Amino acid sequence: AGDVIHRDQIEFQTEKWTRARAVAQSQNGQCIVTGVRHDAQGALAAFLTQIKEDGTILWKKDFSSSTHVVDIVNLAVDSSGVIAVAGSYSGTLFGLESLSSSGFISKFSATGDPM
Numbered sequence: 001a002g003d004v005i006h007r008d009q010i011e012f013q014t015e016k017w018t019r020a021r022a023v024a025q026s027q028n029g030q031c032i033v034t035g036v037r038h039d040a041q042g043a044l045a046a047f048l049t050q051i052k053e054d055g056t057i058l059w060k061k062d063f064s065s066s067t068h069v070v071d072i073v074n075l076a077v078d079s080s081g082v083i084a085v086a087g088s089y090s091g092t093l094f095g096l097e098s099l100s101s102s103g104f105i106s107k108f109s110a111t112g113d114p115m
Helices: none
Strands: 015-025 031-039 044-051 057-063 069-077 083-093 096-108
Touching: 031 069, 044 083
Parallel strands: 015 069, 044 069
Antiparallel strands: 015 031, 031 044, 044 057, 069 083, 083 096
């Protein structure tokens, strides 16, 4: 067992609950965390965030809309900091529309921008 270095919450404005699904560490020691949250309107939305070793949130991406459900369940970070995520969605995501649940894989830069 390891020692707890930092403990904090990842918060959004209108959520009932938030659940982390996956975590990875970048080459520079920062944590990338992804998960799903249930907002006050009943929708499921995914999030992706990067956290420094001291717990400072560098950036946070929210994938939510009242017209779809998004769930990111896995992620990986390569040696250059590029982040790959995998999950499922229904509705519209990244300009793609799905009437039923569809899987997706997407890449983001080390600063959280879609690639």
